[in-house]
Amino acid sequence: MDPFALFLTRLDFAWVTTFHFIYPPLTIGLSVLLFFAEWRWLHTGNEGWYRLVRFFGRLFIINFGAGVATGVVLEMAFGILYGPFSQAAGPYFGVVLGYETITAFMYEAGFIGLMVFGWGKISRRMHLFATFNVALSSTLSAFWIMNANSWMQTPTGVELRDGIFHVTDWWAAIFNPNFLSGFPHMWVAALELALFFVIGVCAWSVLKGRHVELFARPLKYALLAAVIITPLQIYVGDVLGHAVGNTQPAALAAMEGHYYTHNADGSVNTTWNVLAWPNDAEGRNDWALGIPHALSLIETWSLYGVVPGLDQFKPEDRPPVWVPFYSFRIMLAIGFFLFAVALWGGWLIARGRMTLKAMAGNRWFLRVAVFSAFLPFLAIWTGWWVREVARQPWLVTGMMRISEGVSQMSVAAAALWLASFMAFELFVWFFTWYFLAKVIRQGPDMDTPVVAEGQEPLGYLEATPDEDESQPAYVRPYGGRP
């Protein structure tokens, strides 16, 4: 196959994954937070929680629509772009994706309609149940998708016979080493992203002096949750890093730009590169700024521990370094930055400076909080690029190479795919965020009466006995402004 066509085909898949991956983490995280808020509403009867649920619910559904739209592509993209891989790995990989569609995708679709359009048509408790199911099903979806991907990283429980993966041990395949920390890392990332999304939206509203009394509480709650979640994420990430080091040493070496196991004088290369200029062709960094002993300390818990460098692997088995090295550093920096923001917020709360009156005074903190809302999206992108690029040249680590699994595409076919999806998905992205911004600017609807217990006519949807006579109160689907 033409190397350029191969490169384009890989880019085709990278593109549709990357531009799908903007949406689901917010869906996963925000549905959990929506469930919490709706539960508080039912529990306390406080109307503020209800207004928040409706407001963030509108944002949720805009994001959800884009996620579904771009997600259908992905399943089909395996068969289209990676046909031979789909054939060979179908017995495990396909089954896992099949379970995702049946236990999660369909499950979610079944309740999202009730959650969005069911207000007033179903009882409040039933609605809470629908929200709960949306949260659970989107988490299940992450479970299966991460499972499929982590199996590609550490393919246990299978045997490659006659070009086809035969499952020998389902349990071992599902609970493969990478999955055990990979899934928690992803799920916590989704939660962290949603928390900072909420923090950003609330901080912006407080900064603008809009509905401060409404947004003060979720801002504080989300900051306090972030104080716990951000360090937890750093810890889980470290566990995953060790799993990668144990199971995919070449990937780890690429992430760290670690070319040489030993220095020229024979001593162990223990340096953790902060910044570097990787040169794959010559198998070394042209220059590097590093901290001695740090890599060995992180990976082996000792000052002189040996960490295998890329020189331990045959040239054709080495991943490229640039993308994983810098993606990893961007993700890391964002993780620590968000931790700092959470601590800052927690400190302000502890010092009593986040009371209703004083809150708007912390202008610099609020500005930073709004800025922080964008960072998790970048962190999730870069984290995914680390996973995918550091696994190269393997499609299934140690068992199947990219070149063996990719469909035989012509340059024209691959370029057509790339161009169409670039155009369409940028279009979707632009309008998704444009409408999110629009709804945030509009702010919550504080006037429409709180939805009644299972009686709200959704427009005129309810068949009333005397349709022509009565004028049932018309309430818009998400309680938008009249």
Added chain:
Amino acid sequence: MNDLSQVQDLVIYAWWFALGFSLLMYIVLDGADLGAGVFSLFVRDYRERGAIMAAMAGTWDANETWLVVAGGIMFGTFPMVYGSALHYLMLPLLIVLLSIMMRAVALEFRHVSGQTQWLWDGLFGVGSLTTLFFAGMAMGAVLKGYPLDGGQVPTYPGGLLRFISPFSVWTGVGAVIAASLAGGLFIRARFQRTEVIRVHAAAWINHAFHLALVAVFVTVVWSLSIFDWAADKWLGPYFWVWLIPGAATVFATFRMRRATRRGHDLAAILWLNAAIAIMWLAMMFTLFPWIVPHTWTVYAAASPSTSLFTFMLTMGSFLPVMLAYNWYQYWVFRARVNKLTGYGE
């Protein structure tokens, strides 16, 4: 050993049936939504277009998901077909995926769109039309079969435009016609009886019905003349067996017409669905043992890891639950709409 392979065959048949069932669900459920989308292209009043979208607001997502479910079942149990057919169908599927994407965002964004509403209305209608045409074309292209290379695991050797043939273009047209009929019935059933749009829909249904009759006839005759697998079965020694689904289809069609005339809107839809289901099943059995004619049989295409256990887990527990909440969803959103239902004004 023999017993074991018999069980294995049974599991394969069961999965084959499950795959057919999911595709049928998709065709029946989303077909009506897509047909209503085509209808919306001819609706002048923006409020009526909004109401058409509102009529499917709570269920379109679940309907579309049946396609993804079918994809999942095919990927997991017939990976040989999945990895080769999808590559073969790259171009039509590319257009279908883009169309589905545009429809989905149109449905979700129209609420908040304001001045750009015309754009989302247009994307919704055009996306419905292109989804139907190219999905229909893909279906016809599969019936023609496709070449495989001689590798250890035979796969599609590439070729972007091989799916195009007079027959596949025709099946694309046929899909638009059939869905137009379903979409018309959907409009009749989902709008309040006093709405003007129902009168337009009645005329639409009349045209679509006659076109659909012609389309089915042409498809059957055309298939007979170019597909040996169809001729072998339909004109073979057991030709009389195929008269049974034929007669059943005619009966269901007749009942659909009667229900339409009498204003039994839901019954009309169900009879149409029955006719489609009978024809679909007949097609599946005509193809058997091929999944893709002269390319993959169900046996060769099946995953070696299919097991009775995973089948029971899926069909015994997940599918019934899925059908239950799907049904509940329809029940909640069963009430008729009118043009003032207002979808995103």
